[in-house]
Amino acid sequence: MVDASAHVELRGIGKAYAGIPAVSDVNLTIAPGSVHCLVGENGAGKSTLGKLVCGAISPDQGELLVSGEPVRFHSPHDAISRGLVLISQELSVLPARSALENVFLGSTSTRAGFLLDHATMRRRYDELVARTGFDVPADVQAGELNLASQQKLEIMRALARDASLIVMDEPTAALSREEALGLLDVVRDLARSGTTVVLVSHFLDDVLAVADTVTVMRDGRHVRTDPAAELDADAIVTAMLGKLADVSFPVKKPPAADAPVVLETINLGRADVVRDASLQVRAGEIVGLAGLMGSGRSELARLIFGADRATTGQVMLDGRALRLTGPRDAIKAGIAMLPESRKLQGLHLTASLQQNIALPHLRSLSTAGVVSRRQENERTLKALERFGVDLSKAGHPAESLSGGNQQRLLFAKWLLEQPQLLIIDEPTRGVDVGGKRAIYELISELAAQGLPVLLISSELDEIVGLAHRVLVMRSGRLTAEITGPDVNESVVLSAVFGRVEGEPAA
Numbered sequence: 001m002v003d004a005s006a007h008v009e010l011r012g013i014g015k016a017y018a019g020i021p022a023v024s025d026v027n028l029t030i031a032p033g034s035v036h037c038l039v040g041e042n043g044a045g046k047s048t049l050g051k052l053v054c055g056a057i058s059p060d061q062g063e064l065l066v067s068g069e070p071v072r073f074h075s076p077h078d079a080i081s082r083g084l085v086l087i088s089q090e091l092s093v094l095p096a097r098s099a100l101e102n103v104f105l106g107s108t109s110t111r112a113g114f115l116l117d118h119a120t121m122r123r124r125y126d127e128l129v130a131r132t133g134f135d136v137p138a139d140v141q142a143g144e145l146n147l148a149s150q151q152k153l154e155i156m157r158a159l160a161r162d163a164s165l166i167v168m169d170e171p172t173a174a175l176s177r178e179e180a181l182g183l184l185d186v187v188r189d190l191a192r193s194g195t196t197v198v199l200v201s202h203f204l205d206d207v208l209a210v211a212d213t214v215t216v217m218r219d220g221r222h223v224r225t226d227p228a229a230e231l232d233a234d235a236i237v238t239a240m241l242g243k244l245a246d247v248s249f250p251v252k253k254p255p256a257a258d259a260p261v262v263l264e265t266i267n268l269g270r271a272d273v274v275r276d277a278s279l280q281v282r283a284g285e286i287v288g289l290a291g292l293m294g295s296g297r298s299e300l301a302r303l304i305f306g307a308d309r310a311t312t313g314q315v316m317l318d319g320r321a322l323r324l325t326g327p328r329d330a331i332k333a334g335i336a337m338l339p340e341s342r343k344l345q346g347l348h349l350t351a352s353l354q355q356n357i358a359l360p361h362l363r364s365l366s367t368a369g370v371v372s373r374r375q376e377n378e379r380t381l382k383a384l385e386r387f388g389v390d391l392s393k394a395g396h397p398a399e400s401l402s403g404g405n406q407q408r409l410l411f412a413k414w415l416l417e418q419p420q421l422l423i424i425d426e427p428t429r430g431v432d433v434g435g436k437r438a439i440y441e442l443i444s445e446l447a448a449q450g451l452p453v454l455l456i457s458s459e460l461d462e463i464v465g466l467a468h469r470v471l472v473m474r475s476g477r478l479t480a481e482i483t484g485p486d487v488n489e490s491v492v493l494s495a496v497f498g499r500v501e502g503e504p505a506a
Contacts, residue, residue, distance in 0.1 A: 005031065005032075006029045006030060006031065006032075006065070006067075006068070007030050007031060007032035007033075007034075007066070007067065007164070007165055007196045008029075008030040008053055008064070008065065008066055008084075008165060008196075009028070009029050009030070009064070009065040009068075010026055010027060010028045010029075010049075010052075010053070010062065010063075010064055010065075011027055011062055011063040011064075011065070012025050012026070012027060012061060012062035012063065013025075013026045013027075013028075013049075013052060013059050013061070013062035013063070013064065014026070014059060014060050014061040014062055015048055015052060015057060015059050015060050016060055017400070021220050022045055022048040022220055023045040023048050023049055023052070023217075023220045023221075024045075024220045024221050025062070025221070025222075026045075026049060026062070026221070026222045027222060028049075028215060028222060028225065030053075030165075030196060030198060030213075031196070031212070031213070032164075032194070032196050033191055033192075033194045033195070033196055034191060034196060034197075034212040034213060035187055035188070035191045035197045035199060035210050035211050035212050035213075036196070036197070036198050036199070036211070036212065036213045036214075036215065037198075037199045037200075037201060037207045037210075037211040037213070037214045037215070037228070038050065038198065038199070038200045038201075038215050038217060039200075039201065039202070039204070039207060039214060039215070039216055039217070039236055039240060040216055040217035040218055040223075040240050040432070041218065041240055041241065041404075041432040041435070043219075043220075043402050043404075043405065044217040044218050044219065044220065044240070044432075045217045045219075045220040045221070046200050046217045047089065047169050047200055047402065047403075048220075049217065050086060050167040050169055050198060050200050051086060051088075051167075052064070053079075053084060053086075053165075053167055053198065054073075054076060054079045054084045054085060054086035054167050055073030055074070055075055055076045055077070055078050055079030055080075055084070055086075056076050056079075056086055056088070058072070058073065058074065066082055066084070077106075080106075080161060080163075083162070083163050083164035083165060084163065084164070084165045084166075084167070085158040085161055085163035085165070085166050085167070086166075086167045086169070087154045087155060087157075087158050087166065087167065087168045087169060087171060088154075088169055089169040089170045089173070089200075089403050089430065090343045090349075090399075090403075091147075091150050091151060091154055091343065091344075092154070093142040093143075093145075093150045093153055093154065094142060095141065095142050095143025096141060096142075096143060097141070097142055098138065098139050098140065098141060098142070099125075099136050099137060099138055099139070099140050099141075099142055099145070099149075099153055100118075100121055100122065100125050100138040100139065102142050102153045102157065103121075103125060103128065103153055103156045103157045103160050104121050104124075104125075104157070104160055105157060106161075122138065124160060125138050125156075126138075128156045128159055128160060129156075131159070131186075131189075132152070132155065132156060132159070132182075132183075132186050133182050133185075133186075134149075134152040134155070134156060134182075136149050136152055136153060136156075146293065146294065146298075147340060147341050147344075148175050148179060148293050151171065151173075151175060154171075155168070155171060155183070155186070159190075163195065164194075164195060164196065165195070165196040165197075165198065166190070166195060166196070166197050166198070167198040167200070168187075168197060168198070168199050168200065169200040170200060170201060170202065170403065170430060171183060171199070171201075172184070172201065172203060172206055173202075173203075173403075173429050173430055175293070175458075177458070177460075178292075179293065180203075180206065184206060184209055184210045187199065187210050188210060191212070199211065202404075202430065202431070202432055204233045204236055204237070205233070207228070207236070208228060208231065208232070208233065208236075211228035212227070212228060213225060213226070213227060213228060214226055214227075214228050214231055214236065216236060216239040216240055218239070218240060218241075218242065223239050223240075224239055240432070248437070248465075249440055249444075249461075249465030249466060250440055250441050250444040252444070252466075252468060253284075253444065253447070253448045254285075254468055255282050255283060255284035255285040255447070255468065256283075256284065259282040259283040259284050259285065259450075260282065260283050260318075261280045261281070261282050261319075262281060262282060262283050262317065262318055262420060262421055262452040263279075263280065263281040263304070263315075263316070263317060263421050263452055263454065264278075264279070264280045264281075264315075264316040264319075265277055265278055265279050265300075265303075265304060265313060265314070265315055265316070266278050266313050266314045266316065267312055267313035267314070268300070268303055268304070268310050268312065268313035268314065268315065269303075269310060269311060269312040269313055269476075270299065270303055270308055270309070270310050270311050270312075271311060272476060273296055273299045273476055274296045274299050274300045274303060274476050274477075275476045275477050276312070276313070276477065277296075277300050277303075277313070277477070277478050278313075278478070279471055279478060281421070281452040281453070281454055282452060283450045283451075283452055284447050284448065284449075284450045284451070284452065285447065285452055285453070285468050285469065286443065286444075286447045286453045286455055286466050286467045286468050286469075287452075287453070287454050287455065287467060287468070287469050287470070287471060288455045288456075288457070288462075288463035288464075288466065288467030288469070288470040288471070288487075289301070289454060289455065289456045289463075289470075289471050289473060290457075290460070290463050290470055290471070290472050290473070290492055290495070290496055291472055291473035291474060291496055292474070292496060292497075293458070295473040295474050295475065295476070295496075296473045296475070296476040296477070297425075297456045297473050298339075298340055298425055298456060299476070300473065301337065301339075301423050301425055301454065301456060302339075303315070304330070304335065304337075304423060304454070305324075305327055305330045305335055305337040305423060306322075306324030306325065306326050306327050306328075306329050306330040306335075307326070307327050307337075307339075307345075309324075309325070310324070317333055317334065317335065317420060317421065318420065331360050333420065334419050334420030334421065335419060335420065335421045335423065336360075336414035336415070336419035336421070336422050336423070337414070337422075337423040337424075337425070338407075338410045338411065338414060338422075338423070338424045338425060338427065339425050340425040340426045340429065340456070342403070342406045342407065342410060342429075342430075346406075346410050346413075347398045347406060347409065347410065347413075348398065349397060349398045349399035350397050350398075350399060351397065351398060352394065352395050352396060352397060352398070353380075353384060353389065353393060353394050353395070353396060353397075353398060353401075353409055354376065354377065354380040354381070354384075354394050354395065356398050356409060356413055357379075357380040357383050357384070357409070357412050357413045357416055358371075358376050358379075358380055358416075359413070360413065360414070360416075361416050361417055364417060365379070379416060380394070380412075380416070381394060383412040383413075383415070383416045384409075384412055386412065386415075387408040387409070387411050387412040387415075388408060388435075388438065389401075389405055389408050389409060389412065390405075402430075403429075403430030403431075404430050404431040404432050404435050406430070407427075407428070407429065407430055407431050407439075408431075408435070411439070411442065415446075418451070419451070420452075421451075421452050421453075421454070422446065422451055422452070422453045422454070423453075423454045423456075424443065424453065424454070424455050424456065425456040426456065426457055426458065427439055427443065427455065427457060427462065428440075428457075428459070428462065440462075440465070440466060443455070443466055444466065447468075455467055460489055460492060460493060461489065463492060464487055464488060464489050464492060467487060468483075468487075469481065469482070469483050469487070470482040470483075470487050470492055470495075472492070472495040472496055474496070479495070480495040482495060
């Protein structure tokens with residue numbers, strides 16, 4: 001019997017890759033004008049389900065109904081024509097085009113059938129900015145925007161298409177907490193205006209704050225669907241994992257009192273992005289770098305790694321001044337960095353998992369300039385196993401992995417060899433509840449072995465839970481240092497917003 005009250009109905013939906021099920025026999029009803037959240041561990045099938053609804057992939061079995069009518073989408077364009085739009089976890093902005101052009105990419109604002117009607121687009125763009133509060137300049141090139149602003153363009157693009165149902169896959173992952181709360185307000189407004197929102201998220205607080213209904217997936221199967229009002233975080237986690245999860249932080253093991261300084265930056269800077277940044281990280285120490293989006297945290301890390309060229313100052317490693325003309329120099333010196341964007345900066349998505357791991361280490365895998373395939377195979381497989389990545393996928397492209405498993409692949413890539421310094425920008429972005437604890441333990445274990453770690457995270461609890469010492473950035477400057485018992489959320493948050501007594505002026 002057709003459920004006439006459903007916006008979208010899935011009946012026995014299944015999808016497999018190379019014979020391995022991604023989702024199996026899923027039956028689900030999504031009510032119109034509701035916020036329906038999909039949760040589950042990495043690989044649970046929630047993102048696959050969102051892609052099936054919006055035509056990004058086609059099911060192998062089962063039936064999809066929209067407003068009671070059976071449909072078969074062969075492409076996202078087919079779904080868009082029925083008002084179903086997907087905002088993927090991996091962004092799809094065109095870096096050489098303006099923000100305005102990206103928002104109206106593929107829309108029908110034309111004059112004479114082919115010329116873009118810029119006046120109409122400008123007016124509608126301004127309306128979208130007013131509606132969302134996303135103040136992104138219309139004329140700026142998308143490639144010049146940070147990850148958070150690019151995410152905003154994706155959301156505005158979906159709204160510009162007047163979608164009746166929007167699937168948002170981890171939409172708050174790249175946003176600051178303030179921006180994420182703003183987005184949740186937009187989601188609520190969409191639902192109130194009659195737009196259905198399917199939200200895929202690892203952030204259970206966000207799910208419980210905005211959802212009308214929550215569906216839990218595990219191992220590709222539908223576990224349960226309940227009204228959000230009847231659930232709490234523990235109930236969701238238990239359903240996701242089949243047990244309660246321990247996401248507490250490991251006990252901190254402070255570095256030795258006489259631990260040597262491994263990393264030192266002296267008045268490091270680049271134009272107006274980072275100014276006069278001087279810091280030290282000692283052997284076995286985890287130094288957290290806190291600050292709002294745009295404060296200069298990631299930009300400082302990129303200067304240390306040589307990804308951007310510093311215009312002032314110096315980077316010292318083990319007391320030796322480094323000449324950094326690019327990441328190759330940093331890698332050669334023993335610096336490893338996990339960047340904030342897996343897609344844009346961290347992985348070659350079309351290359352295999354083993355190729356991704358081997359790439360920074362070809363020198364050590366080679367003899368007389370020839371890569372030893374035996375060594376490459378043995379060592380990369382061992383690295384994948386260490387970080388819990390399915391070895392059967394070793395030859396698959398990195399883009400075939402879920403976001404959390406891509407993050408594990410990044411750790412495997414940079415820890416194939418022991419670095420002198422590890423920089424981690426957003427260590428658990430896109431990682432499920434069950435996987436976070438493993439990453440926390442890994443970071444703490446590496447530090448306990450003497451590795452210095454510079455840690456950047458938008459999750460304040462990660463900074464406080466892992467770091468021995470916290471440095472705060474505002475407006476491109478290091479403005480506060482917090483140590484010992486003062487490393488708590490209240491003190492760090494106050495420093496981030498500039499409310500610490502004696503803090504240097506920015």
